[in-house]
Amino acid sequence: MNQNFESAIPMGNYIVSPATQETSNGLYRASIAVQRSQSKGAYCRVFNFDCEFVSREAARVYAITQGWLETGSANAQTC
Numbered sequence: 001m002n003q004n005f006e007s008a009i010p011m012g013n014y015i016v017s018p019a020t021q022e023t024s025n026g027l028y029r030a031s032i033a034v035q036r037s038q039s040k041g042a043y044c045r046v047f048n049f050d051c052e053f054v055s056r057e058a059a060r061v062y063a064i065t066q067g068w069l070e071t072g073s074a075n076a077q078t079c
Helices: 057-070
Strands: 003-006 010-013 014-022 029-036 041-048
Touching: 010 057, 014 057, 029 057
Parallel strands: none
Antiparallel strands: 003 014, 010 014, 014 029, 029 041
């Protein structure tokens, strides 16, 4: 199984690093690392998701979306 780490994405006060992993049956799983290292103290959390996807890109989009939801960016002000 091969894990593919993507570029880190800034989301508000956090940095989200999505990753995808090919499973033994040829499908893909998603995971993210959410990090914050500001004055409030360091924070790092890894989320592994049980969903399987038919493409690496689908798993990547899922991971980024979950990072967006986890960091509260979904509640951010929009123009």
